[in-house]
Amino acid sequence: MSSRFQSYTAPKALSSPFAGYDPTSLDIPAAPFSDPARIPDFSGMNVPRHVGFIMDGNGRWAKKRGLVRTEGHKAAEPVVFDIIAGAIEAGVRYLSLYTFSTENWNRSPQEVHFLMGFSRDIIRRRIDQMNAWGVRVRWAGRRPRLWKSVIDELERAERITRHNSVIDVVFCINYGGRAEIADAAARIAEQVREGRLSGKRISEKTIGENLYNPDIPDVDLVVRTSGEQRTSNFLIWEAAYAEYDFVPELFPDCSRQVLWRAITDYAGRHRRFGTA
Numbered sequence: 001m002s003s004r005f006q007s008y009t010a011p012k013a014l015s016s017p018f019a020g021y022d023p024t025s026l027d028i029p030a031a032p033f034s035d036p037a038r039i040p041d042f043s044g045m046n047v048p049r050h051v052g053f054i055m056d057g058n059g060r061w062a063k064k065r066g067l068v069r070t071e072g073h074k075a076a077e078p079v080v081f082d083i084i085a086g087a088i089e090a091g092v093r094y095l096s097l098y099t100f101s102t103e104n105w106n107r108s109p110q111e112v113h114f115l116m117g118f119s120r121d122i123i124r125r126r127i128d129q130m131n132a133w134g135v136r137v138r139w140a141g142r143r144p145r146l147w148k149s150v151i152d153e154l155e156r157a158e159r160i161t162r163h164n165s166v167i168d169v170v171f172c173i174n175y176g177g178r179a180e181i182a183d184a185a186a187r188i189a190e191q192v193r194e195g196r197l198s199g200k201r202i203s204e205k206t207i208g209e210n211l212y213n214p215d216i217p218d219v220d221l222v223v224r225t226s227g228e229q230r231t232s233n234f235l236i237w238e239a240a241y242a243e244y245d246f247v248p249e250l251f252p253d254c255s256r257q258v259l260w261r262a263i264t265d266y267a268g269r270h271r272r273f274g275t276a
Contacts, residue, residue, distance in 0.1 A: 017255045018078040026129050029082040029256075032089055040260055042090050045267040048220035050094035051259070052235050052242065053083060057226030057250030064250075070114045075252035077122055081129070084169055086256025088133060090263050094168045094216055096140070098234050102176035105145065116147045119173055123153040127160060134166025140212040141175035142183065170213060177236030184210035211237060218242070223262045225251045243269055 021028050033039075058072030065071075080097065087095045100115055107115075123137070130137060137157040150173065187210045191197040197206070208214060219239040222231070227248045231239070245262040247254075 017082070017253065018075070021078070023074055023077045024125060025078075026126070028078040029085050031082075032085040032133060034085075034089060034256075039089050040264060042263070045264070047091045047263055048243075048266055049092070050096070050217050050219045050221075050238075051087060051092050051263075052096040052098070052219045052222040052239060053259075054098045054222065054224035054232060054234055055080070055251045056224055056228055056232075058252060060226065061250040061252040069111055070118075072250075072252055073115065073118055079252055079254050080122075081126065082256050083254070083259050084130075084133070084135065084167070086259045088135075088167050089256070090260060092167060092263075094170065096170040096172055096216075096219065096235060096238075098172050098175070098232070100141075100173045100175070101233060102142065102174060102179050103233065116150055119171075120147065120150045120153050123150075123157050123171070127153075127157045130157070130169070131161050131164065134164045135161060136164040136166075136168045137161045138168050138170040138213055138216070139173060140170050140180070141173045142179055143174075146174040168216065170216065172234070175212075175234075177231075177233045180212055181207070181237055183212075207237070221245065221262065221266045223247060223259065225249050225254055225258070241271070243271065 018028050055076060058076050059069040060072070061075065062069050062072035083097075084095060099119060104115070105112060127137070137154070137160075139154040139158065143151060154171065154173070184207050188197065188202060188206060192199050192202075216238075219235050219242040221244075222234070222239050222242045223245045224230075224232075225247050227246065229246045231244075235242075243266050245265060247258055247262065249258055
């Protein structure tokens with residue numbers, strides 16, 4: 001690995017919520033479940049059933065500390081699982097995490113190489129923990145270009161957790177919203193070509209049935225960290241009527257409290273779906 005991607009020690013003045021800990025430790029986060037006194041009362045709230053999370057700002061987090069970009073990705077690992085824990089505590093049923101986009105292949109070869117291995121290792125390292133939490137692991141994304149070792153770990157995690165029902169966590173790896181719709185169109189075209197579907201009967205429902213995970217409901221809330229205000233090709237079909245919350249924190253500075261704050265804000269919104 002290039003010397004540019006060696007580890008550095010982060011200055012204490014700019015510590016993350018998990019500073020001073022081994023980010024790969026299974027003790028981080030130490031939940032679910034939190035001290036009940038910490039958890040907002042979600043019982044009377046309209047909690048989103050499906051939350052999408054755009055985990056943005058790892059590179060900028062590292063740059064602010066004089067570190068290489070990969071250190072930001074490493075610092076993000078415990079945050080990912082703190083967000084999962086917080087989603088369970090809030091009663092979210094589906095959580096989609098934008099992990100690696102189809103556009104991320106445009107990053108440096110060194111960073112792409114790191115992200116592939118890091119994604120594989122996180123799934124392998126955390127599978128028993130997720131299984132114990134009742135997480136059903138899902139994957140959304142394209143196979144071409146994705147490392148076989150990453151696909152193998154994702155499929156293994158899907159098999160191990162397939163009967164869990166506390167929360168479905170979708171790792172969007174080698175994922176793009178336009179790519180998903182294009183792949184759905186290709187599957188529909190094949191059905192028409194084989195005579196299993198009439199071209200005149202193609203509808204929005206047809207497209208939805210041919211997405212990567214057609215059994216998962218549409219997204220209710222999308223949270224994006226780092227203050228950026230764009231969708232970045234994330235779940236563009238499923239989030240057609242989603243509410244958005246653009247939060248200022250860089251992802252490694254987040255915790256489940258950021259998710260809870262977004263859910264609380266969402267619960268106060270009135271969703272009209274085109275009605276008056």
